[in-house]
Amino acid sequence: MKPRGLIEPNHRILVVDDNRAIHDDLRKILASDGSHDLDLQTDESILFDAQPVPVTNFEIDSAYQGEEGLEKLREAVSAGRPYALAFVDVRMPPGWDGVETITQFRKVDPDLQTVICTAYSDYSWNDIQRRLGHADSLLILKKPFDNIEVIQLAHALSRKWLLSRQAEARMVDLDLMVAKRTAELQAANELIQKKLQEKAEAEEAFRVVFQASPIGITLMDMNGRYLDVNRAFEAQYQVTRCEIVGSDVVESGFLDQVTLDALRNEITEFGAISGKEVKYSPRSGGTRTGLLWARTVAIGHVPHLLGFLLDISERKQMEEELQRAREAAEAAAKAKSVFLANMSHEIRTPLSGVLGLSSLLDAQDIPQNVHSMVRLIRQSGEMLGRVIDDVLDFSKIDSGRLELEWAPFSLEECLEWSIGLYQKIALEKNIRMQFDYDRRIPKLLLGDSTRMKQVVANLISNAVKFTPSGSIRVKAELVGGGAEPGGACRIRVAVTDTGIGIPPDRLDRLFHSFTQVDPSTNRRYGGTGLGLAISKRLVEMMGGDIRVESAPGVATTFEFTVLLSVAESLAPARAAGLPTAAGMRILVAEDNKVNQVVALHMLKNMGHQADLVDDGEAAIQQVQSHQYDLVLMDVQMPGIDGLEATQRIRTLPHPCSAIPIVALTASATTEDRETCLGTGMNDYISKPLRPDALGELLNRWNPHKPHAVKTPQGASDGQQGAKPDAAAHAGVGCLILDSDSHPPIQPVA
Numbered sequence: 001m002k003p004r005g006l007i008e009p010n011h012r013i014l015v016v017d018d019n020r021a022i023h024d025d026l027r028k029i030l031a032s033d034g035s036h037d038l039d040l041q042t043d044e045s046i047l048f049d050a051q052p053v054p055v056t057n058f059e060i061d062s063a064y065q066g067e068e069g070l071e072k073l074r075e076a077v078s079a080g081r082p083y084a085l086a087f088v089d090v091r092m093p094p095g096w097d098g099v100e101t102i103t104q105f106r107k108v109d110p111d112l113q114t115v116i117c118t119a120y121s122d123y124s125w126n127d128i129q130r131r132l133g134h135a136d137s138l139l140i141l142k143k144p145f146d147n148i149e150v151i152q153l154a155h156a157l158s159r160k161w162l163l164s165r166q167a168e169a170r171m172v173d174l175d176l177m178v179a180k181r182t183a184e185l186q187a188a189n190e191l192i193q194k195k196l197q198e199k200a201e202a203e204e205a206f207r208v209v210f211q212a213s214p215i216g217i218t219l220m221d222m223n224g225r226y227l228d229v230n231r232a233f234e235a236q237y238q239v240t241r242c243e244i245v246g247s248d249v250v251e252s253g254f255l256d257q258v259t260l261d262a263l264r265n266e267i268t269e270f271g272a273i274s275g276k277e278v279k280y281s282p283r284s285g286g287t288r289t290g291l292l293w294a295r296t297v298a299i300g301h302v303p304h305l306l307g308f309l310l311d312i313s314e315r316k317q318m319e320e321e322l323q324r325a326r327e328a329a330e331a332a333a334k335a336k337s338v339f340l341a342n343m344s345h346e347i348r349t350p351l352s353g354v355l356g357l358s359s360l361l362d363a364q365d366i367p368q369n370v371h372s373m374v375r376l377i378r379q380s381g382e383m384l385g386r387v388i389d390d391v392l393d394f395s396k397i398d399s400g401r402l403e404l405e406w407a408p409f410s411l412e413e414c415l416e417w418s419i420g421l422y423q424k425i426a427l428e429k430n431i432r433m434q435f436d437y438d439r440r441i442p443k444l445l446l447g448d449s450t451r452m453k454q455v456v457a458n459l460i461s462n463a464v465k466f467t468p469s470g471s472i473r474v475k476a477e478l479v480g481g482g483a484e485p486g487g488a489c490r491i492r493v494a495v496t497d498t499g500i501g502i503p504p505d506r507l508d509r510l511f512h513s514f515t516q517v518d519p520s521t522n523r524r525y526g527g528t529g530l531g532l533a534i535s536k537r538l539v540e541m542m543g544g545d546i547r548v549e550s551a552p553g554v555a556t557t558f559e560f561t562v563l564l565s566v567a568e569s570l571a572p573a574r575a576a577g578l579p580t581a582a583g584m585r586i587l588v589a590e591d592n593k594v595n596q597v598v599a600l601h602m603l604k605n606m607g608h609q610a611d612l613v614d615d616g617e618a619a620i621q622q623v624q625s626h627q628y629d630l631v632l633m634d635v636q637m638p639g640i641d642g643l644e645a646t647q648r649i650r651t652l653p654h655p656c657s658a659i660p661i662v663a664l665t666a667s668a669t670t671e672d673r674e675t676c677l678g679t680g681m682n683d684y685i686s687k688p689l690r691p692d693a694l695g696e697l698l699n700r701w702n703p704h705k706p707h708a709v710k711t712p713q714g715a716s717d718g719q720q721g722a723k724p725d726a727a728a729h730a731g732v733g734c735l736i737l738d739s740d741s742h743p744p745i746q747p748v749a
Contacts, residue, residue, distance in 0.1 A: 007165045010084035011058045011158055012076070016069035016101055017089035017117065022143075023062045026087060029150045030058040058154055066096030070104050077109055084161035085154060087141070090118040099123060099131050102138070111164055112137070113157035119143040137164075216290075216309040224248045224260055227304070236290075236311050238283040254280055267294060267305070280309070288313040348666030349592055352688035356598030359691060363605070404541055408567035409449035411491065412437055415476055418456040422464045430469050438477035441491065444567035451538050452562070456493060458531040459558045463497035466556075470498030479561060485568040490544070494559040501552035535560075583704055584608045587626070589619040589633035589642065590664070595687070599632060599664075602691055606698065616640030620648055623656050629703055632664045632685075635676065643679045650680040660701050664689075 013030060015023050061076075061083070063069035069086070076082050086105060090098035102114050114137060116128070123131075125140070132138060137160075139153060210217055216233030220226055225248045229241055237244070237254060249255045255263075259278065266273055272295035279287050293308040358377045366374070419435055426433050456474070463472045472495065479490040539546045543563030550556040588599045591614045603610040611626070613619050617640045619633055635642040642663065650657050663676040663684035676684055685697050 007162060007169055009158070009162050010082070010165075011056060011154075012061070012081065012083045012085075013058050013154065013158075014061050014063060014069060014072060014076075014083045014086040016063045016066060016086060016092070016098075018064050018092040019089065020064070022087075022089065022117070023060075025145065026150065027060045029145070029147050030154050031060045056155065058158075065092055066098075066101030066104065069101060070108065073105055073108050073112070082109055083112060084158040085113045085115065087115050087117050090116055090123065099128060102132060106132075111161060111168070113161050114138050115153055115157070116140045117143060117145075216311070218305075218307045218309070220249070220305040220307065222296075222303055222305060224250070224264075224305070226252070233309065236282065236288075236309065237280075253283075263292070263294065267296065271295065277312075278309075289316050346666075348687045349595065352666065353592065353594030353598055355688040355690075356602065357594065360598065360601050360605075404448040404451060406446055406448065406565075408444045408446055409452075410443065411441055411445050411452070411476060411564075414449050414452050415456055415474060415493070418453050418460055419474055421457055422460050425464055426472065429464070429467070431464065431467055432471040434471060434473040436473065436475040436477075440478045441476065442485075442489065442566045445489075445491075446565040446567045447542065447562070451542070455535045455538050455560065456495070458535045459495040462531065462558070463495050463499065463556075467497045467499030472497045485566050487566050488563060489566055490561055490563050492559065492561045494557055496555055496557040498555055501554060501556050502548070502550040503552055504550075584629040584698060584702055585627070586610045586698075587613065587619065587622050587628045587631040587633075589613050589616065589631060589637065589645070591615060591634060591637045595634075595689075598689060602689060602694055606691075606695060608698065616642060616645030616648075619645050620652075623649055623659060624652060628659065630698065630701055631659065631661060633661065635663055635665050635672075643675065646676075646679050646681055662697065662701065 013026075015026050017023060061072055063072050069088070073083065073086075088098045088101050088105075092098065092101070096104070098116050098118070102116070105112055105114065116138065118140065119142075128138075128140075139157070141149065141153060210230050213230060214232050216236045217230045218226060218233055219228040226245050229244055234240055237252075239252070244252055249260055250257050255278070263273060263276075266276075273292055276292045278290055278292045280290055281287055289312050291310045291312055295306060296303050297306045298304070354377065358374050361370075361374045415435065415437070419433060423433060460472065460474065475494045475496070477492050479492050536546050539560045539562060544561040546558065546560035548556065548558050586603055586608050588596065588603070588610055590596050590599060590612070596612055596614070600610050600612060611622065611628075613622055615637050616633070619631065620640070622628075623631065633642045633645065640648075646661050649659065649661065660682045661680065663681045664687065665672065665676065665684055666687040673684060683697065683701065685693060
């Protein structure tokens with residue numbers, strides 16, 4: 001950008017005179033081409049070695065009246081080519097005279113230099129000054145003109161015009177510079193004021209937070225001497241600010257020297273302390289607990305220590321109380337588990353005798369009316385077993401201890417098994433059973449067949465129970481497209497009955513624990529009210545959901561979906577359904593007299609030879625003195641129990657140590673089963689004993705069978721499988737111990 005002070009020289013002159021000769025004379029003096037002078041100066045420089053003098057040619061414009069001259073002046077100013085100088089005649093009749101003309105000129109261009117040309121005194125100098133005022137841009141030139149005087153005036157006044165304009169431009173530049181600098185200073189001042197205000201606000205905010213904070217805050221020097229504390233710290237330490245400021249943390253009794261040195265070392269090493277638990281002593285005595293945060297901060301380039309102390313004494317007390325409550329809850333849960341295990345054992349043990357003896361009596365040749373009573377006894381025992389199973393299953397699900405097993409199974413066989421449980425009862429009530437199966441469902445699925453049977457059996461049980469007559473339809477279908485081996489598929493199973501139905505306002509009660517649709521339902525039909533609640537939880541564990549639709553007196557449909565995987569291979573073949581192999585010699589270790597009778601009669605009816613002992617010590621002696629193929633041993637016996645007996649047998653010389661041992665148990669938990677297998681047992685069977693389950697187990701462990709499968713099974717009879725690493729022991733004898741297993745699938749009301 002070109003500075004405003006660099007203005008080009010101006011040699012433009014306006015001549016205002018009514019005499020044309022004056023114009024010609026001034027033009028000859030100021031506006032000649034100067035060629036003659038240039039030639040003369042050239043000659044002089046050659047002859048006298050003189051430097052040539054620059055010649056200035058002025059640009060002359062003419063006006064013959066004042067009004068005409070004013071118009072030319074306006075045009076020149078508008079075009080940006082102002083005149084530097086004006087020669088103005090005093091007398092110019094009939095228009096303005098020279099004084100009036102100059103007055104008008106100054107209104108248009110105040111910087112115009114003017115020369116009053118006069119032949120005689122029309123006005124005195126005082127008159128001119130009175131009319132035009134004192135001005136350094138006004139000169140008087142007397143006629144006739146002197147050429148040198150005219151030239152000097154032209155040069156001097158044009159130069160004066162240039163200097164005046166340059167000075168004016170420089171003043172403008174200076175004004176702009178001053179204005180700019182002033183604005184900059186003002187902006188800087190405003191910024192400083194803003195920062196000062198922000199600093200003041202920040203300091204005020206810090207003071208407010210410092211004092212209002214519920215956390216104790218201290219500001220100390222690097223020697224640990226208090227410079228300031230807030231009200232929360234005063235309350236925590238029970239001291240006033242004026243009492244503590246100036247003392248250090250050791251003098252005030254807040255911390256001991258060892259703790260202070262340790263905190264200093266930590267700050268030095270890590271730069272800060274974050275949430276460190278410390279003990280401190282308030283003035284009232286005692287010890288409280290706090291969380292300490294501390295770090296170094298610079299105030300005026302001087303390092304200080306800023307500390308925050310959060311009192312957590314009440315929280316620590318609450319945590320200790322919660323820990324004690326948690327331990328009490330865990331103890332209660334453990335006691336509950338022990339109680340359930342003991343309850344299961346104590347109930348299942350006599351129940352085993354009831355069901356076993358009733359089964360034996362039912363197989364005898366007795367009068368028909370006695371057969372009916374025996375069946376009623378057995379049915380009552382089975383109902384009691386179902387109640388126990390419901391309570392145990394619900395307890396396991398509620399505590400999160402129930403886990404699903406994943407093994408290949410046939411869904412069609414699983415559903416047929418569940419339907420078969422109630423086929424006879426349905427025929428007796430004149431209920432028609434229908435089974436619709438979608439053939440798109442893969443042959444083998446991967447899942448927990450036992451729990452699938454339990455859910456379906458619960459739904460069919462309810463349908464049979466609440467349907468006086470009519471039909472029950474079980475339908476299974478594949479949701480969506482088919483699935484490849486290893487992939488996932490969703491299965492929908494629906495059980496529809498034509499029973500009494502459920503009122504719409506009571507549907508929400510169905511899946512709650514220990515509830516019935518109507519209290520009268522329990523009195524009329526029985527049930528624990530856990531079946532549907534357990535089914536709902538099991539279905540959800542299998543990645544599905546369950547729902548119900550019902551029209552009272554017309555139909556009710558329970559429908560659930562589960563997410564299963566498509567199995568890639570067949571499950572291991574089971575021994576179920578095969579004829580029981582005979583000829584085994586079996587030792588039964590059982591302290592309950594009724595269960596002794598049941599076991600001996602069942603084994604005898606299956607063609608096996610059985611010996612009986614009633615404690616673990618006798619079982620160990622019998623194993624050493626006789627050769628057995630199998631031993632059934634109760635876990636809970638007086639003296640040496642089944643677990644200890646098993647461990648001692650495994651320490652005997654071969655072949656006694658290799659005898660297969662199977663647990664006979666009425667226990668209720670998976671932990672008990674794992675304990676049995678962990679002590680060296682090979683398999684387990686649950687009480688009450690059922691002939692079909694016992695026969696399958698004997699087939700599995702019969703050493704006289706060519707291809708006996710000697711691994712524990714977890715199949716459809718409800719027996720939980722042992723761990724894969726529980727290897728079968730070869731030998732001529734087998735001891736069966738009492739341990740927990742899942743009971744057979746039973747419908748739940």
